[in-house]
Amino acid sequence: MSSVILRNVNKSYGNLPIVKNLNLEVKDGEFVVLVGPSGCGKSTTLRMVAGLEDITQGEIQIGSRAINDLPPHKRNIAMVFQNYALYPHMSVRENIVFGLKKSGADAETIKEKLADVSEMLKLDDYLDRKPADLSGGQRQRVAMGRALARDADVYLFDEPLSNLDAKLRHHMRTEIARIQHQYNMTAIYVTHDQIEAMTLGDRVVVMRDGIVEQVGTPMEIYLQPTNTFVATFIGSPAMNLIEAKIEGEDLVFDNYRLPAAKIANVDLQDLKSHDTVLVGIRPDFFEDSALSSPSDNLFEFNDIQVELVENLGFDKEIMFKLGGEDAKARLDLRSHVKRQENISMSVDLNRVLLFDTSPQGMLLNTGEV
Amino acid sequence: MQKREEHMSSVLIKNESRLGLKLVAPAVGIIGLLVIYPILFNIYLSFFDVQLNGTKTFVGMENYTDLLGNPRYYHSIGVSVIYLIGTVIGTTVLGLAAAILMNQEFRFRNLARGLILLPYFAPVISVVFGWQFIFDPVNGIYNHVVVDVLHLTDTRENLIGNPDSALFVVIVFDIWKHFPIAYLLFLAKLQSVPKDLYEAAAIDGQNAWGRFWHVTLPELRFVIATVVLLRIIWNLNRFEDVYLLAPNVETLPIFTYYQAFAGIVDQGVAAAISVIQLLVLVGLIWLYVRKVLKW
Numbered sequence: 001m002s003s004v005i006l007r008n009v010n011k012s013y014g015n016l017p018i019v020k021n022l023n024l025e026v027k028d029g030e031f032v033v034l035v036g037p038s039g040c041g042k043s044t045t046l047r048m049v050a051g052l053e054d055i056t057q058g059e060i061q062i063g064s065r066a067i068n069d070l071p072p073h074k075r076n077i078a079m080v081f082q083n084y085a086l087y088p089h090m091s092v093r094e095n096i097v098f099g100l101k102k103s104g105a106d107a108e109t110i111k112e113k114l115a116d117v118s119e120m121l122k123l124d125d126y127l128d129r130k131p132a133d134l135s136g137g138q139r140q141r142v143a144m145g146r147a148l149a150r151d152a153d154v155y156l157f158d159e160p161l162s163n164l165d166a167k168l169r170h171h172m173r174t175e176i177a178r179i180q181h182q183y184n185m186t187a188i189y190v191t192h193d194q195i196e197a198m199t200l201g202d203r204v205v206v207m208r209d210g211i212v213e214q215v216g217t218p219m220e221i222y223l224q225p226t227n228t229f230v231a232t233f234i235g236s237p238a239m240n241l242i243e244a245k246i247e248g249e250d251l252v253f254d255n256y257r258l259p260a261a262k263i264a265n266v267d268l269q270d271l272k273s274h275d276t277v278l279v280g281i282r283p284d285f286f287e288d289s290a291l292s293s294p295s296d297n298l299f300e301f302n303d304i305q306v307e308l309v310e311n312l313g314f315d316k317e318i319m320f321k322l323g324g325e326d327a328k329a330r331l332d333l334r335s336h337v338k339r340q341e342n343i344s345m346s347v348d349l350n351r352v353l354l355f356d357t358s359p360q361g362m363l364l365n366t367g368e369v
Numbered sequence: 370m371q372k373r374e375e376h377m378s379s380v381l382i383k384n385e386s387r388l389g390l391k392l393v394a395p396a397v398g399i400i401g402l403l404v405i406y407p408i409l410f411n412i413y414l415s416f417f418d419v420q421l422n423g424t425k426t427f428v429g430m431e432n433y434t435d436l437l438g439n440p441r442y443y444h445s446i447g448v449s450v451i452y453l454i455g456t457v458i459g460t461t462v463l464g465l466a467a468a469i470l471m472n473q474e475f476r477f478r479n480l481a482r483g484l485i486l487l488p489y490f491a492p493v494i495s496v497v498f499g500w501q502f503i504f505d506p507v508n509g510i511y512n513h514v515v516v517d518v519l520h521l522t523d524t525r526e527n528l529i530g531n532p533d534s535a536l537f538v539v540i541v542f543d544i545w546k547h548f549p550i551a552y553l554l555f556l557a558k559l560q561s562v563p564k565d566l567y568e569a570a571a572i573d574g575q576n577a578w579g580r581f582w583h584v585t586l587p588e589l590r591f592v593i594a595t596v597v598l599l600r601i602i603w604n605l606n607r608f609e610d611v612y613l614l615a616p617n618v619e620t621l622p623i624f625t626y627y628q629a630f631a632g633i634v635d636q637g638v639a640a641a642i643s644v645i646q647l648l649v650l651v652g653l654i655w656l657y658v659r660k661v662l663k664w
Contacts, residue, residue: 052568072571073579079572085565089587098583099573146573 001186002063002153003028004049009058011044011210018044020210022058026154029184033201035191037233041210042190046156049188051075062153076103078152080160084143086131093118093127096145103150117145120179137168144172148179157189161196173199194234198222206230224353228361231280231353237330241278241355242323246271251279251354253323258299262349265365271354278361280353283317286329288337289344299352302344306337318345408647415640432641442642445624449605452540452620457600459544461593464551469585471552472559482556489549497613500542504528535615542614543604551596558592559585594661602653605646621646 004026011019019041026032034042047053049060051072060067067075078099086095096117097110105113118124121141131139140160147155157176161169177200180187191197197204198218206213206221206229214226225231225239232238244251244258249268251258258279260266271277289300301322308319318329318337329345337343354364415432417425436442471482488496504511506527515521528534562585570580586593608622616623621642629639 050568050572052571071576072568073574073576075572077572079569081565081569083563083565085563085569087566087569087583087587089590102574102579146569150573 001028001184003030003061004154004186004188005059005061006045006049007059007061009045009048009060010056011041011048011053012056018210019048022210022212024205024212024215026186026188029186031180031185031187031189031200031202032205033189033191033197033203034205034207035194035197035234036207036213038192039209040207042192042205042207043158045207046158046188046190049154050077050079050156076153077156078147078150078154079156079158080143080147082159082162084131084139084163086139086142086146088131091128091130092123092134092142092145095131095142096123096149099146099150105151113149117149120148120182121145121175136164137172140164140168140172144176144179148183153186155185155187157187157191159191160189162191162193176200194236198234204234206233208233224363224365226363228278228280228355231355231361231363235282235284237283237317237328239353240281240283240322240325240327241361242281242325242327243276243357244279244323245276246274251277253279255303256299256301258349258352260354262297262299263352263354263365264350266354267364267366271364274356274364276357277364278355278357279323280355281327281347282351283328283330285347285351286318286331286345287347288331288335289346291334292346295348297349298346299349300344300346304343304345306339306341306343309337309339411640411643411647414637415644417637419636419640421634421636428637432637433645436638436641436645441619441624445619445621448536448619449621451536452543452607452611452618453601453604455537455540456543456547456604457597459540460548460551460600461596463544463548464596465555465589465593467548467552468555468559469581471556485552486549488546491546493546493609493613496546497542497610500538500614501529504538506530529615530617532615532617532619535618539611539615539618543607543610546610547600547603551600554592554596555589558589562588591661595657598653598657598661602650602657605650605653 004024006022006024009019009022010017022041022045024032034045036042044053048055049062051067051070055068062075062077087098090098093114097114100110100113114127118127121144123138123141123145126134126138126142131142134142140163143160160176161172164172173196176189179185180200189196189200197206198221201218203215204218204221205215208229214221214230216224221230221234225234228241232241242253244253246252246260247257249260249271251260260268260271286301289302292298304320304322306318306320310317310319314333315330316333316335316337318331320327320329331337331345335343355361356364414425416427416429418428418431419425467485471478471485475481503509504527506512506525511528512525516523516525526534528538566584566588567580570584575583606622607620608626611618611620612623612626619627625639625642625646628634628642629636
C-alpha cells in the first residue's frame with residue numbers, strides 16, 4: 001500500500017479544460033471517494049492516476065515515485081471498471097489470476113490468493129465459467145476479485161456499482177466497505193452516487209466542472225458544506241435554500257423572523273454587511289412540532305400548508321412552500337400529517353446554515369456547526 | 370447468435386425463420402439449377418471417356434486410376450499446397466497488420482482506409498498486365514532495380530517465365546490483391562473490441578505486445594479462422610489470377626483446365642479431378658460450418 005499525491009494536476013483536451021489545478025493527498029490505507037455530477041472530471045482524474053489519460057500539467061505520485069511518465073502496466077495499480085472489462089475468453093479463475101501471474105507471483109501465492117478472493121467474494125462455484133455465463137452481479141464480483149487478488153499499491157474504482165440494480169448495489173456497497181477495512185487498502189473510488197460517497201469514503205472529494213469544491217469526511221460535508229453546490233448535491237432530498245432579508249439581527253422571509261444570534265457560529269457584524277442571505281435547512285432537520293420536546297433553540301414554522309405527503313415507510317417526505325419556493329421536510333412515522341393540512345414544524349437553529357447570495361453561494365457559518 | 374436467440378421470444382423466432390425460408394427460396398432455386406445440376410453431371414462425366422464431339426464411353430474408375438498414376442497430378446497438388454500456404458498466411462498476416470495500423474488514430478485515416486482497398490477492386494486483367502510489366506526481363510522495373518540500381522546480381526531474370534520463381538510471383542500477387550478482404554474483416558472486428566479490455570490488460574501489467582496477445586488475438590480468433598478457411602476455399606479454386614499472370618504455374622485448377630481444354634483433351638479426367646477437389650472443399654466447408662461458426 002502507498003499514499004497517492006496529486007499536485008497541481010491539470011487536464012485539458014485541446015483548449016477545453018477538464019480538470020483544473022487539482023490538489024489531493026490520499027493517505028496510506030485511506031478510502032477516498034470522488035463524487036460529482038457527470039462531466040465534473042472525477043473519472044478523468046482517476047484515469048490519470050491509472051495512466052490511462054496523460055497529465056497535461058502537474059504531478060502525480062504513488063508512494064515516493066512520480067508516475068507521470070510511467071505507462072499503466074508499470075504503476076502497480078489495480079482497477080475495477082464500470083463495465084467490468086472481464087476477458088471474455090478466460091474463465092473466472094483465469095481472469096482473477098491474470099494480473100497476479102503477470103506480476104511474477106509464484107504458483108503457491110497465486111493459489112492462496114485465488115482461494116482467498118474467491119471465498120470472500122463467494123465465487124467458488126463459478127471459477128470455471130466464462131464471463132458470458134455470469135449475471136451482472138457475479139461479473140462485478142469477478143472484476144472486484146481480479147483487482148483484490150493483486151498486491152497493488154493503490155486500488156481504483158470507476159463507478160463499479162452503477163450497472164447493478166438497487167438491491168445488489170446496496171449489497172455490494174456493504175461488501176466493498178467490509179473488504180476495504182479488512183485489507184486496509186489505499187483506494188480511490190469514483191461515483192456520481194452520493195450515498196456511495198457518504199457510506200464508503202473515509203474522505204469525500206466533491207467536484208464540479210473540473211474543480212474540487214470540498215474535501216472532507218462525510219459528516220463534515222453533510223453538516224458543513226462550503227457552498228450551495230455541495231450543500232444541495234450531498235443529501236437527499238436536497239437541502240432547502242430560502243432567500244431571506246437581513247433586518248437588524250433577524251433573517252426574514254414569509255412571516256418568519258429567524259434570530260441570527262441563535263444560529264451557530266455566525267458573525268453578526270459580517271452578516272449585517274449583506275442585504276440578503278440564503279438560509280439552508282436540510283429536510284432531515286425539520287420536526288413535527290407536536291412531537292418535539294421544547295427547547296429555546298428551536299424555531300417554529302407554524303401555519304405550514306402541506307401540499308403533498310410521500311410515505312416511504314419509516315420516513316415521509318412533506319412538500320410545502322417556504323419563502324415562495326418548493327421545500328421539503330422529512331418526518332418520521334410518528335407524525336400523521338395529511339395533504340392540505342396546516343401543521344407546525346420546528347428546526348434546531350444550531351442546524352441552520354447561511355450562505356451568501358454570490359454565484360458561488362459561500363457558507364457564512366464559521367467553525368464547527 | 371445462439372446467445373441472442375435464447376433471449377428472443379419463441380413467437381418471434383418462429384416468425385423470423387418463416388421469413389428466412391421465404392428469403393432464401395429464390396437463391397436455393399438458382400443454386401439448384403446452376404450448381405447442383407452441374408456437380409451431379411460432373412460426377413457422372415467422371416466415369417466416362419468424353420470426346421469433344423460429345424461421344425461418351427463408360428470407363429468405370431479408369432479416369433481415377435489414370436489420374437492417381439499421373440505424376441503431373443501430384444506435382445500440381447504440391448504447387449497448390451505451396452500456393453495455399455503462401456497466400457493464406459500472407460493475406461492473413463498482412464491484412465491483420467493493415468487492420469491494426471488503420472485502427473489507430475491519425476490524420477487522413479479515412480482516406481488511407483479507402484486506398485488500401487484499391488487492389489481488391491481493381492480488375493484482374495488490368496493489374497495482371499501491370500505486374501507482368503514489372504517483372505519483364507528487359508524493360509521491367511524489378512530487374513532495373515535489382516540489377517542496375519542495387520547491383521544485387523549481374524543477370525536479368527525472367528521471374529515469370531521460370532515456373533519455379535513464377536509460383537512466388539503469383540503468391541505475392543495474390544497476397545497483394547486479396548489482403549484487403551482480410552483487412553476489412555479484421556478492421557470491422559477490431560472496432561468492436563471494447564476499449565476497457567485493453568485498459569484492464571494494461572493495468573494488469575501487460576505492455577502493448579501483451580495486450581495484442583491477450584486481448585486482440587483472442588477477440589479476433591473467430592475472424593482469423595474465418596479468413597483462413599475462406600481463403601483456403603477460395604484459393605483452392607483460384608483460376609484467373611494464376612492463369613492470366615503466369616500460365617506456367619500449374620496449380621490444381623490450372624492442371625484441370627489443361628486436361629479439359631488444352632492439348633490432349635480429356636474431359637473425363639478433368640471431371641475426375643474436380644470430383645476429388647469437390648470432396649476436399651466439402652470437408653473444409655463442413656469444418657467451417659460446424660466449428661468456426663459455432664465459436
